[in-house]
Amino acid sequence: MKKVLKNPGMQAFLASLICIIIGLLIGYLVLLIINPEGAWESITNVIKNFFTWSKPKTQLKQFGNTLAKTMPLLMCSLSILFAYKVGLFNIGAAGQYVAGACASLYAALAWGWGWLPCMLFAIVCAGVLGAIVGILKAYCNVNEVISGIMLNWITLYLTNTVLSKVKEAASPYTLYLDDVNPSALLPNAGLNNLFNNNKYITIAVPLALIISIAIHILLSRTRLGYELKATGSNKNAAKYAGMRENTNIILTLIIAGGLAGLGASMLYQTGYMRWECTQSSVPGMGFNGIAAAFLGGLNPIGAIFSSFFIQHITDGGQYVNTNFYSSQISDLISSVIIYLCGFVLFIKLTMNKMLARSEERKLRQLKEAEAAAGKEVDQ
Amino acid sequence: MEQYAIEMLHITKRFPGIIANDNITLQLKKGEIHALLGENGAGKSTLMSVLFGLYQPEEGTIKKDGVEVKINNPNDANDLGIGMVHQHFKLVECFTVLDNIILGVEPNKMGFLQKDEARKKVLALSEKYGLRVDPDAKIEDITVGMQQRTEILKMLYRDNEILIFDEPTAVLTPQEISELMQIMKNLSAEGKSILFISHKLAEIMEVADRCTVLRKGKYIGTVNTADVTMEQLSAMMVGRDVNFHVEKKPATPGEVILEIDNMTVASKVHKNNAVKNVSMKVRAGEIVCLAGIDGNGQSEFVYGLSGLEPLVSGSIKLHGKDITKASIRERSTMGISHIPEDRHKHGLVLDYSLEDNMILQTYFGPEFTSKAGFLQRKNIRDYANRLIEEYDVRSGQGPITVSRAMSGGNQQKAIIAREIDKAPDLLIAVQPTRGLDVGAIEFIHKQLVAQRDAGKAVLLVSLELDEVMDVPDRILVMYEGEIVGELDPKTTTQEELGLYMAGAKRDEVKA
Numbered sequence: 001m002k003k004v005l006k007n008p009g010m011q012a013f014l015a016s017l018i019c020i021i022i023g024l025l026i027g028y029l030v031l032l033i034i035n036p037e038g039a040w041e042s043i044t045n046v047i048k049n050f051f052t053w054s055k056p057k058t059q060l061k062q063f064g065n066t067l068a069k070t071m072p073l074l075m076c077s078l079s080i081l082f083a084y085k086v087g088l089f090n091i092g093a094a095g096q097y098v099a100g101a102c103a104s105l106y107a108a109l110a111w112g113w114g115w116l117p118c119m120l121f122a123i124v125c126a127g128v129l130g131a132i133v134g135i136l137k138a139y140c141n142v143n144e145v146i147s148g149i150m151l152n153w154i155t156l157y158l159t160n161t162v163l164s165k166v167k168e169a170a171s172p173y174t175l176y177l178d179d180v181n182p183s184a185l186l187p188n189a190g191l192n193n194l195f196n197n198n199k200y201i202t203i204a205v206p207l208a209l210i211i212s213i214a215i216h217i218l219l220s221r222t223r224l225g226y227e228l229k230a231t232g233s234n235k236n237a238a239k240y241a242g243m244r245e246n247t248n249i250i251l252t253l254i255i256a257g258g259l260a261g262l263g264a265s266m267l268y269q270t271g272y273m274r275w276e277c278t279q280s281s282v283p284g285m286g287f288n289g290i291a292a293a294f295l296g297g298l299n300p301i302g303a304i305f306s307s308f309f310i311q312h313i314t315d316g317g318q319y320v321n322t323n324f325y326s327s328q329i330s331d332l333i334s335s336v337i338i339y340l341c342g343f344v345l346f347i348k349l350t351m352n353k354m355l356a357r358s359e360e361r362k363l364r365q366l367k368e369a370e371a372a373a374g375k376e377v378d379q
Numbered sequence: 380m381e382q383y384a385i386e387m388l389h390i391t392k393r394f395p396g397i398i399a400n401d402n403i404t405l406q407l408k409k410g411e412i413h414a415l416l417g418e419n420g421a422g423k424s425t426l427m428s429v430l431f432g433l434y435q436p437e438e439g440t441i442k443k444d445g446v447e448v449k450i451n452n453p454n455d456a457n458d459l460g461i462g463m464v465h466q467h468f469k470l471v472e473c474f475t476v477l478d479n480i481i482l483g484v485e486p487n488k489m490g491f492l493q494k495d496e497a498r499k500k501v502l503a504l505s506e507k508y509g510l511r512v513d514p515d516a517k518i519e520d521i522t523v524g525m526q527q528r529t530e531i532l533k534m535l536y537r538d539n540e541i542l543i544f545d546e547p548t549a550v551l552t553p554q555e556i557s558e559l560m561q562i563m564k565n566l567s568a569e570g571k572s573i574l575f576i577s578h579k580l581a582e583i584m585e586v587a588d589r590c591t592v593l594r595k596g597k598y599i600g601t602v603n604t605a606d607v608t609m610e611q612l613s614a615m616m617v618g619r620d621v622n623f624h625v626e627k628k629p630a631t632p633g634e635v636i637l638e639i640d641n642m643t644v645a646s647k648v649h650k651n652n653a654v655k656n657v658s659m660k661v662r663a664g665e666i667v668c669l670a671g672i673d674g675n676g677q678s679e680f681v682y683g684l685s686g687l688e689p690l691v692s693g694s695i696k697l698h699g700k701d702i703t704k705a706s707i708r709e710r711s712t713m714g715i716s717h718i719p720e721d722r723h724k725h726g727l728v729l730d731y732s733l734e735d736n737m738i739l740q741t742y743f744g745p746e747f748t749s750k751a752g753f754l755q756r757k758n759i760r761d762y763a764n765r766l767i768e769e770y771d772v773r774s775g776q777g778p779i780t781v782s783r784a785m786s787g788g789n790q791q792k793a794i795i796a797r798e799i800d801k802a803p804d805l806l807i808a809v810q811p812t813r814g815l816d817v818g819a820i821e822f823i824h825k826q827l828v829a830q831r832d833a834g835k836a837v838l839l840v841s842l843e844l845d846e847v848m849d850v851p852d853r854i855l856v857m858y859e860g861e862i863v864g865e866l867d868p869k870t871t872t873q874e875e876l877g878l879y880m881a882g883a884k885r886d887e888v889k890a
Contacts (some may be wrong), residue, residue: 168741221756223748226735233730239687240717240725241739242708360393 011190012297016345023340027333038324049316064198066315071208074307075263081298081364083256087232091262092133092148094286095155096126098263101268108184109166113261118184122265123258131255134250152282164277170279176195177271186269204266216300313337383407384572390439399425405591412573414802418816421593424661432457462534463543467524470518476529477514480536504535508565524555543574551875552672558584560887580609630852633663636836637805642693644683647737655860666837667704668851672880676860677736682807685717686710716803719810726794727782734763736779788819809840858882
């Protein structure tokens with residue numbers, strides 16, 4: 001049992017689980033305080049998400065929707081954790097995600113590009129945004145959090161302006177991809193049939209999973225990963241070892257930006273969502289990516305599951321009974337849970353401390369027993 | 380019965396997997412200077428942390444003036460009159476000496492500072508104990524020795540009776556060290572009890588009345604320094620006889636490996652150049668030592684030489700080839716190895732495993748990276764195991780130990796293994812023995828001499844006088860960024876060296 005608990009992978013998993021449970025408890029508590037009557041039903045609905053529906057076919061379709069939205073979140077969390085491994089906090093992922101949305105939608109709607117060029121364009125634009133942060137960090141020592149946050153807003157309003165050119169006349173939303181340029185929609189490759197013909201299930205799903213594994217391998221097995229992690233962990237030692245630490249910082253943020261941009265393309269090019277050109281806040285996808293990255297134990301494979309869970313809870317929020325609660329309560333509950341997800345590292349630390357203490361106690365008991373036995377022999 | 384100022388009786392403190400203090404007794408008499416001697420990892424710091432209430436011991440008691448006390452936190456220790464000068468000073472750089480002294484116990488009336496009274500007390504104290512400090516000077520403008528005296532005044536101002544000095548001489552010049560010794564003697568003559576933590580035997584012999592020795596967490600014994608020799612003390616500390624003198628054959632210098640011509644390097648902290656027009660040659664088969672007091676441009680000199688900082692002017696040649704503009708990586712692959720001054724800042728990625736640190740300079744080679752860019756984990760493991768074996772690098776889990784969890788001496792051994800195994804033509808070793816215990820120092824000195832005998836050029840940068848006198852074949856003294864003297868370690872004395880280091884004496888030196 002002790003051995004299992006000491007395994008770092010197991011620890012990460014347990015810590016994440018504990019965070020989830022505490023998050024759900026606090027969420028339930030909030031519901032109880034506001035209105036005890038509907039609390040239990042609502043919190044179970046949040047957990048059930050698509051299972052709230054009675055028909056298995058509807059469940060499957062709704063499951064597909066959650067899955068479709070999980071992939072962009074997974075990309076954002078990969079963006080965050082990749083940069084984090086290199087010692088950078090890429091809060092700019094939120095803006096890079098927006099840049100990706102802007103690039104893919106504009107290329108699709110204004111220029112009529114096919115799905116692949118649109119996707120690549122999204123990666124490039126978001127990567128450029130990451131590069132700006134990286135260059136500022138590497139050559140002017142501007143903190144990447146500050147420049148990232150400011151760029152988030154610049155990108156948001158720029159995107160609103162640009163995408164206004166391809167929006168519907170009567171609404172603030174961009175045109176439907178299905179109507180204007182169906183070739184820009186990501187191919188389903190038959191995957192939609194697995195989810196009761198949910199057309200939002202596209203090649204994005206397998207692609208995102210493959211990228212997670214690729215990032216995992218890149219970080220753990222390759223020379224580039226070795227260099228990047230060394231740079232992140234100790235910039236001075238990396239420089240001393242002849243690594244080009246400035247290039248590495250910029251490269252990291254380009255890759256991180258590209259991942260977030262790809263995430264946006266994976267959502268907007270399914271047609272599931274349209275951009276609202278009057279948005280006055282940066283979409284939460286990039287920020288939720290932070291929670292997903294930490295909940296997944298900063299591991300690209302863990303991020304797959306944590307991203308799904310967070311999207312699951314977020315979607316589940318819409319099943320909170322609005323007779324008892326105002327409609328914003330769903331956001332509140334999911335954000336409480338997501339907030340708690342950030343405590344994974346803390347829980348891990350506490351667990352290790354407790355393990356150490358119990359071991360120490362055992363050691364002492366052993367010694368005392370030995371001493372007692374020794375005394376008996378003496379007598 | 381003997382009167383003790385502080386007694387730590389049968390202290391046992393365990394950490395997971397290790398007993399840091401195993402039944403240790405330390406009794407400090409009133410008015411004595413008591414040395415606490417031990418290698419790194421012997422448990423000196425843990426014992427002091429227990430005394431300061433930072434750790435609670437599992438067993439044992441602490442008595443002050445014969446009365447049992449409980450020390451739960453540093454405030455309790457302070458209330459009992461225990462004060463400490465840390466190895467790394469705890470001073471606010473941009474404050475004056477006086478401000479630093481009163482920090483935390485500011486005399487005030489309704490929240491307004493009353494400095495006059497404090498100034499009088501500080502002046503009286505520094506008069507009484509011969510601590511020459513200017514209370515209005517800013518910390519950043521005064522010498523390290525004066526900063527240390529400020530720390531001492533801080534303790535005295537708080538009326539501390541028990542003064543702990545944690546390796547106080549590590550940062551001082553020979554002249555400053557003898558001043559400090561005098562100050563310590565003055566303090567004890569005035570009835571202060573002093574606990575002096577050190578692993579420098581000569582200083583302990585000079586200043587301490589008694590000495591308690593720890594080894595690997597265990598109490599070895601307490602002796603009167605008058606009754607023992609230095610050799611006996613060191614045998615107690617290490618557990619075996621140690622050879623202080625570095626055994627070496629006469630050097631047989633060969634061709635010039637490194638040739639530096641008028642090197643000038645800018646300073647990061649001030650507008651003047653840190654290294655000014657330095658020229659030197661290092662030949663194959665000799666150890667040249669760059670000596671000097673800390674902060675006289677040695678670090679910047681090494682940065683310029685290794686490529687970490689660009690030169691303002693001058694040139695560097697390796698094997699007659701100009702490498703002034705070469706990158707760090709190019710210099711490294713051309714045959715320069717560099718044991719850096721700060722092993723945590725430059726030498727290691729602390730979060731990496733030992734094996735990953737072993738390949739820090741060579742990871743990109745075909746042995747460790749495949750053509751597709753994948754690390755060859757098996758080769759790395761084999762390579763690390765070989766170095767661990769050859770250089771006796773000890774760690775908890777072998778090659779997969781996280782470097783952070785290793786002791787300082789073994790971290791340094793790992794760096795030395797890595798740099799020497801690269802088979803360099805020029806080995807730059809910057810303070811390679813800093814903070815290490817006698818056993819590890821002996822090992823490292825042997826390695827340096829072995830490199831020399833193998834026909835490599837070795838450039839040693841050192842602040843330790845014993846090392847400067849013992850290891851090299853030639854000494855170059857650096858003062859304020861210039862080479863002010865070339866000395867032969869066989870004919871010079873520590874006093875003469877000290878004069879050059881302090882800038883009191885200088886020759887015109889030609890490369």
